[in-house]
Amino acid sequence: MALDLAFELMMLLTSGCALLVSAWLFWRARRRRSMKALAGFGVMMALWCAGHVAVFHGWERLGIALILANPLMPTFFLDFAVGFVNQGPGHTPWLDRLARHRGLLYLAAVLVSGVTLWFGGGGIIAFGPFDHYFVFQGSGWFNIGYTISVGVLAHTLLLWGFTRHRGNRKRSIAAMFAAGAWGLWLATSFIFPSLGLLWYPWPMLLLPSYVLLLVYGVVRYQMLEVNAWANRALLWTLLTLLVLGLIALFSAMAGSFGMQALANVPQWQLWLYSMLLLLLMLALYRPLNKLVERLIYPGSRLDEQLLDTWLARLRDAAGWQELAREAEQLLSRQMGQSVRVRLLAEPPLPEPGPGLQLWCLHQPGGWQFRLLGFDDVTPGMRLTADVFASLLATRCGLLERSLQLAEAERKRLSEQHLVELGGLAAAMAHELRNPLNIIAMATAGLEASRKTMIQHQLQRADRLISDMLAYAGQLQIQRRPVALAPLLDSLQSQFDWQQARFDYRLPPGFTLQADPYRLQQVLVNLIDNALAFVRNQEGGRLLLEAGDRPGSLCLHNNGPAIPADLRDRLFRPFVTRRSGGSGLGLAIVQRIMDAHGGQIRHSAELGWPVSFELYFPEEHTP
Template structure:
């Protein structure tokens, strides 16, 4: 009986505190006052049980019979909670019935009081306990129906909401199931069952879990409070268990006087001691920090100021400079900070932040011999700096992506301008060509040579900047290459074809010729002055890929030039436009293929074309022709 009274007292006390707190939160959350009413009614309901056991039976029965107000307040809360951020005709109709349901609830409570809806009974465990009778059963049934209606509204809210609001509803359902299991034992004696209502001893947990489930996703500050509350609750349980063990052991040790002290007094002393410890925790913690970490002046305000200042940095050198300044001012000694793209620091104390495979990490070189207080400040600052490094890294990535987007837009504009200028240049060049017809042979030959060069440059500009429209078909590769070979002035360079006779390629004939001419011209420009200059073109096929290789024995391409090899306007040969390889790459990309430079195929310079072929058989033979 004593345990039951303590449980009801704890539940009532918790409910009063929660009701006050929820009412205060109602200034920002419109659903909270109704939940505060639910908590207040639970406090009165528990107080009614205590009043019955203390002999105030009339008051106690009146408070217990008022229990329909508990689910009524909860139904009101559920409607407001679901309607926050969402509204439809169904919720509107339910909201309009709330005042009517309040009136019906109060009427039923008054009838229950008037017609004695309850009685006082006793059992082997209780001298006085509440049991329903007569209209009291209607009271109980109505209470259950209101609870079902409230959870029905929550189920509807779970369907229409998402995110944290849905998570809150899920938590309320779990807490409701727990509460139903606990409250079921309340009606044991009403049904004539002489069972002790053990589940009701855990009733304080129901209210706490219910309210916490509601607010933990809505008010983030409550989670820190819940963390501390859970810690102190576990400590309370452990101390009470220890006191019970000590009380049982004192008699065996001959300390009869201490063994006869009532258990509830020992538990009360334990609670008082824990409350005193809780009150002294912060001052003692500050004193302990002062003794263990002397000179440390870290405050939440200072940490927030550091965080805001560090996040203003827009580059790695700026972040390193600001970090050194802030920490050096705090410690009154020179501290170096090493970040990516910053020089190594010569300071004795350093903070080094680096990007690992998974995440950022920090090192503290030179901090081994400093005092614990300085070490603590260094580690706290390094943790803040790591957070700023992550933010800056993301900012730089976003800035780089934006810069590339703007560069792409600029290239598109430049391409359109180049195409326009190239078209306009053709007219004056034609006039110059016609005017040169009457000039001396030597002069005319020189003019025609330069006009051909200008026309080739214009053609390259149009190819690179214009729209690529492909007209693909199946082409016999070897005849096309032999035709190019016959048309080209090889200037003493030996050419060798290693292409199967029956190999067919699905590509645009004109664009493919353009690719091969650009690669061959590029190869000739570098190898024609070499002894025994040679260019070899080979091809091979698989089920879904055709590979064309263009080799030459000219000088190898330096490693520092390979990264920009296919970039436009990058030319390393005299008279080149810098667009040949860029055009090759663009045409290959339009075909869904790739081009790459290789130096590991037995030749100083090799360019490999990869054409992905459609799902159609490609006829090829194993014999290879040589020229």
């Protein structure tokens, strides 16, 4: 192939690549002015290359005008650099002012181009394989000097931005510098004939790579689809080089194998045929790929729009039931038949039922999926189910973490509320007990009956204050083994039994892992609450016995059964059926059991009208 023709083809290829990339950038830029300026740089690169082609074909005035317009090329790049650097943490006022006066930069570039064109800044010479080649003359050196100065200014600005930015923007600037060094080396050979060095500009044959590398370096960290395109482009480039190398080797060895006719074919023709064949393969790849997918996976209709729809619908589900219901609707619609979706967070696993089922299981390594009943579906439908199940498993993991964060935040706010409530309760208790003490001292001179009545009410008020402090305050639990029988014996003298009978049945040496003071508080509240209903009842009885598992107790009484409408809210504060009660006794017991990591629940199924089951774990559960 003639060297002048090779140079012309590279200029045309560079121009075409620059126009295509610029059009794509302008389409994707939307409101990002910096990307539009980079698209303008690409357009000027295309015109500059077109100017060389015009010179080759004898259109000298047009070609010289396009080449001498090259100051606009670095001006567009400077405009891009200003916008690219002046974003995020690198935003500065002086760059804002420069951006507002960018019009002056373009005006200066146009004036330099016009003046050098008017004063004949370029000429045409013949050397080597070229009959027409552009060289700078006279004022043209001012043109190239201005162009280089603006380019240096743009790269200096990028270097300053490199020190200010982090992350992907910093990586983009580094990639631009690497592409700029590559472009500088390529363009240097273009200047040599103007300096009297009549060397063939070999590096200029690689000029198409410059604009592609520059734009790719900018957008590879900004637009993910560019990386997918670059992956395919690099693959096809390597495949092309491999094919061309094999063709050259085969052509050189064809004569040795008796294929003289093939050996006589010019190598460039073989390369041209190979390139045409590769381009044909590239054009047919996507339709053939879709055809093969339909043959191998009939019935499969997966595409990016469908996957985006699935992700959006699954992302909108705020709970497990809603997620399972949404997943069933999406998969059943896609499969054309009913599919049951089950989200199983804990074993044991249920028995599989009939029909198609998708199970998402919570495993130690994360959420996994299992397809049941899919043995007889087509490969395409199985592929659809596999892809959907993978998305659903991922969404289950994200929802689990989201709910955990929400629960942690709820607990934090609850604990903060309790701290505030505890502080308020302590302040109120102090303010209330002062007037109560004054009232108690004022009863000293009253007659006995009236004094007794007032003292009884004062004790009730003091007990109510103590209950409020116990419920609202911070619970500090210090667990240790507590022998229960001696504790019960010491407590019996504190109650007014009024002929009610109290018994306990405990194994010898029975102990609980609990805070002694809080355990006493639990027993006092439960026994006092039961006595309020059985002490005036004939044959009233309380029984405390060990439960079926270690650390468990059952406190029974034969008082009236608790109404069904009260059982669900029995442990809430200020819920009581006891005359004169504060409604905080059982709520305090619930808080103490929670602080131990234990449980308390009411039962009417243990042979007694009222039973409370308590469980203190052997080890502390936070």
